[in-house]
Structures are given as structure tokens and as C-alpha cells.
Amino acid sequence: MREGAVRDHVHAVTVDAELIHETGAAALGVHDDRVEAVVEAPLRGELAPARFAREHVVRGEHERATPGKKVDVEGLHRKPLEVHEVGLPGVAAVAEHVGHVLDELARGARAAARSAERVPVEQLAARIPDRWGRGGVGETAGRKLDLHTRHAQRMTQRMVVGWRVGGGIDDVNAHLSETIRPGARGGGPAARGQPAGRGAVAATFARGAAVYWADVFPRVCLHVARWRRLAKRIPDPVLRRLALEALAKRGNIEGAAAFAAFVSRKHRGDATKAASAFQAAYNLLDLLGEQPSADPVRDGRRLHEGLLFALTPPGSGAESAERAESSERAAALAEPHPGEGATARALDWYEYHPQREDGGYLETLLRECRGAFAALPSCATAASSARAAATRIVAFQSLNLSEAQGDHTALERWARAATPAGTELRWWETAAAAGSSLGVHVLIAAAAEPGLDAREVSALSDAYFPWIGGLHSMLDNLIDKREDEAAGHRSLIEYYGPQRAARRMRWLAARAAQAAGELPHSARHVVILAAMIGNYLSTPEAHSAELRAVSESVLDTVGALRRPTMLVFKLRRLPTRISGAFRRGGLSRKPAAGRDEAARQGVDNIG
16 A cells, blocks of 8 residues: 555544644634634633634644734623534534633544544545456556545544554555455456346356256266276376376366356367366376476476377467477476477377386377367467466476475476566465466367457466466365375465465455456356365365364355355265265275275266
8 A cells, every 4th residue: 555645644543632622623623703703802811821812723724824903802791701603513502611612622523533434535546457458456556546535534544544554465455355246346358347246146157057067067977987997908007096096086177177067068068078188187197297206397397298289289380389389488497408399299298207108098188188179169269378378387297396306496486487466476376376277277168169359368367377276276285285294295385374374365265256257257257266166165174173264264255156156065075975984884895995095085986
């Protein structure tokens, strides 16, 4: 907040005892000569010590000299002075001695301060649109309107500024509400001036849920069942185990396909396949990158470059240039290795990995994603931005080392350089946003829309990186905190410390909600954001004693969608919980270790 943004600040809560009479007079604004006109000459000597002459009464308001003019005074025959209508408007006239009048003035000044219940005295100036024509955010304009506050409003002003300072302006934009209603700050280029209301969001939620469970979810189940059959035939036992474990992470595969619920029926199948295949491959590559290797940075980079291949349409003219550029950006994040260069062809993704015999399983996932993505009508418009999002994933995954592999020095250096200016993000929040796959999935779904506008692609990219993607990855780190600690993996949530996590996560969730509400077709993005939050925070881990405060701080920003989304995901997990209860009761023939793993992952045994 800039100093001096609103004029006439008041910094003292109390009134100086020596100036009590002068302050009271200024507050009441005595602007006439009736007091002097009725003062009897013999009383002048008594009034002089009280400093009740005209120049003393009004100088706090006007600070101007009184003309040297003699005023005629009407005699009162030594009767007590009567003063009428001196005070705030609406106060009854009093007839008291001059000393009592002064007391009344002092008492009136305090009453005015106590009754300062006025409208806010500070407003944001009209927001300046960014380069795509969207409304500005927060303090984009860099100035505030001065509303010329009245005296009785100054206490209100002091209360507003004090509350904001107490809330920590260093961490949160002073003019950004902690809970931001979707669409409250305008729309994007395709829906400018049409924010999504509660009715539109509720209708979108109902329609999206119906399409997802009736059409998208069954398709995902079929894909996962087919991939599981392929994974069971992988020759290398280590790679086979990792492939099956990656498919067991059903929640994020199903979540990736949720974007397809808002795609037209004609292209819904390709959008579902592309998103679910991309996420299945990402799950596997993540697990492979965590395995011991001679050079974990080089190994992680080459493995995850497969995601760039999956998003490069076959035969595209910019294919080679985009791959080379993406490889150079990824290599710049760590020490480059001579002789490495990306080409349009499929590479040996296991080149630096100790195991490599997967029977073509990884290649199958990547090519299925590639073919389905290329079949979407606006693939050419969205492909470049989708690959940029995948390039950030390559950077994050190659530098996010476990304790056994190294430290986060290189990751921190890259993330600080990649943090968008003016966002107030911490480096680990930027790193988390880079590792999120949501920025890819939203562009896959957008590519299913014929005539996709390049400005909408840019708006989607800016909203999902860093805000929505950052919240996504930080929630994932939050829920996996104990699991990461047990496996020796660093959790980004630990960088907050015990005191800041709830406050920062609430702020990040509010910024994500604001970003979703400003996008074209904002209702669908608000619903997806709420669903993502509900997916993570409906788990038992989210409501443990250690994480409950953070979970509640994020859920508070969801608003009216909190109850329905939490209910949907709790019902979704109910079969797994019932199945787990039967297994613990000895009704399953699975070995104990297998039962525990299945219960932890929440696996549905399909296929």
C-alpha cells in the first residue's frame, strides 16, 4: 500500500489534552459570528483564558488571520450567556454557562469519533486492462481515489488501514478480499463483462457432473483397463511394477479427463484419450525419475522429454523448431550436456535409466496422446502453449531431487528466475506451479473447440500458471506429506513452516479463484477448480490434526460449491473404503502387503 494514497490521515487515536478545546471546535465546524455577537463586554476578561475568541475557534479549520476589525457587542445585563445550535447537526440547543459549553464541545468531539460508522473511505481506481484487454487485478492502476473524507470519517479510515497492516500486506494484496467470489472481477476476452453468477456456476456444475459420470468416466475406465493389460506384459519386473503403480493413481488420471466434460460430444472421445494418456505417462515418468540412476538430472530430463513428443502433432511444420527450443529451455535449467538435442522423432527415453525393457509400453502411451491431441480441431493453435507447459514440467521434474539424489539449490535458482514479476510468489510456489499438469489438460480441452482464439490460449496459460497449477501441486504436496517423508522425498509444503502454511495456501486459493473467474467461460473453470480442491481435501489425510487448519483455510475459498463437491468425492471413495473394510476383515485372498497398498492408493480393480 502506498503512503499518502488518501489525504488527511489521522495517526493519533486520542486527542491532545492541551488542544481539546481547539480540536472540538474544529470538529464541530463553527462558521458564524453569533457567539461573538452576544458576548457582553464585561465577560471578555473571563473568556480570554478559555481561548474562545473567533480566531481560536476556527483556526484549526481554516488557518487564516482574522481582519483587524472591531466588533460591536450587545450588552446582556450580566445574565448567563445562552448559546444556541452549537454542535453537530441534529443536537438540541443548550443554555449553559460558557464553561459548560466548552465541556460540551469536548464531549461532542469524542462522540463524533465513537460514531464513525461510514462507508469505506478508500477505493481502487478504475483498473487498467492488461495487454489482452482483461480487467486489471489488485493495484494494477498503481493509485487510489481520494474521496476527501470528512472529519467524522477519519476514524473509519484509521480502522481500515490498521486492519490491513495487521493482516500482513507483505504477504497479501491489501485490496484483495481473502475470499473472492468467482467472476467478481470481470471476464476474459471472450466473456468480458459477463461474470459467472451463482446460478450459472451451479448449472455448469450439474451439467458437467452429469456428462462426466455418464460419458467421460466410463471412457477413462476403459483406457485404464487396456493400459493395465499392456503393463502386465512388460518384461522388466521393476518397470512392470512401476507401470502398474502409476495406473493405480487413478485420482489424477480421472481428474485430468474432467476437462473433457465441457467438450462437445463430437470431440469428447479424443480429448478424454489425450488427457488421460498424458497423465498416465506423467505418472509413470514421475516414478521412473525417483529411481536411483548415475545422473538423476540428465535421466529425469530425458524421460520427461517424452511429454513434449506427446504434444507435438505428427507432420507439423513447426515440429522440429519447437522441440529444439523446448530442449534448449529445459537444458538451461541445469548444466547442459554436450551432444544432446531434441528432434521430431521419438527418442530413447530410457537412455540414462538403469532399466529399459518395457515392451514399448511408454511409447504406446505417448503416441496415443499424440494422435488424439492431433485430431482436435484447434490443435495447431494450442500446441505451442501446451508444449511450453510441458517444458516447465521437464524442468521441475529434472531438478526436483530427493534427499538421496541431491538438494533443491538448482530448483530454487530456476524457480526464482521463472517467478512472474509482481506476483508475490515464493520460489517453491512457482516450482510447484511448473510441475502441475493442469496447464496442459486445459489446453487439450481448449483445442477441441473449433476456431480457438490465440488470446484465449494466452489467458488460459496465464491463469493456470502460476495460480491454479500452483494450488494444484501444493495440495498434492500437502496430502502426500507423510508419504514423501517416509520415502525420503522433499515436500514443498515444508518450506512454509508451521505458522504460514494455512495463510499462504488460503491466499493462493483465493488468487486461483480470481484467475478462474476472469477467464472466458469462467463457470467451467470455477467448477474445475472446486472439483480439484474437493478431490484432494475429501481424503482422510486432509483432516488429520496436522493438516486440518490448512485444509479448512483452502475450503473456505470454495464458497457455495464446497458442499456438493465434497459430497461427490466422498461418495466416489465410498466403494474403496467398503472394499478396504472387507479386506481388513479377512474376506480378501490378497496378501497383506497387497491389501495395504490397494487401500492406500484407493484402487478400483478394473480389468
